Amino acid sequence: MDTAELLVSELVTNALRYGEGEIRLRLLLDRTLVCEVWDGGLVQPRRRRARDTDEGGRGLQLVGLLSAAWGSRRTPHGKTVWFELALPDGDSPGVDAVEALLSLY
Template sequence: PADDVALLVARVRALPEGATAAWRFTADPTVVARARQLATDRLTGWGLEELTFTTELIVSELVTNAVRYAGSPVELRLIRDKTLICEVSDPSQTQPHLRRARLTDEGGRGLFLVAQLAHRWGSRYTASGKTIWTEQPLPDAL
C-alpha cells in the first residue's frame, strides 16, 4: 500500500502508592554511600532484604559511573513492580558500553559486574541525558 500506517498501542497501569522511591544527588563521590544506604532502607521497607546485597552493588557501580563521567544531577529511582527496577539517570548523552578489563586494569569492571548481577539491563536516552536501568526478579515468596 502507498500509505502505510503503523499503530502502536500501549497498555499501562498505575503503580500502587509507595511502589517507587527517587532521589537526586550532586556529582560528588561522597553521595555513593548515601545512595546505597537509601536504597537499602527502601528495600527493607518493602520487605525485600533478600535483594539488598545485589542492589547495593548495582547502585554503587551505576551511581559511581554517573558521578565520575556525567556530572550533576544524578538521579536514582527504585521501582517495585513485577520485578525490582533500579534506574540511574545523568545528564550525559554518552551511552555506556561493556568492556572487558585486563587483569592489570584498576577499573573498567563496573558495568560488566552490573550486567552479571542483573536479570536484564539497558539504557535509554532522555530529554536531559540518559538512564541506565536494571531489573531483578522479586524473591519467590512475594
C-alpha cells in the first residue's frame, strides 16, 4: 500500500508541476494494480539522473524501480502516464522500497 501511495503521489505531482489543464487519476485493480494519470500537456515525461545535490528529479526513477512497468502515451487531448504494480501473493517478497531508494544514491 505504501508503494502504491508513493508512486501515485509522484505521478500526480509531476502532472501538477509539468502538465497542463485538467488532471485525472484512475486506478484499476485486477491481477495487478494499474494507475493512470492524465493531463492536457503534450510533453512526454523522461527519466533523468539527478545529481546528489538536486532536490528533485528522482520521481520517475522511483516509479521505474518500484513498479512492474511504467510508461506514457499520447491521447487526443494530452497524455497519460501510467504504472503497474504486482499484487502481493503472500509467497513472493515484494520489491524492497528502502533498497530501491538507496540505489538512487
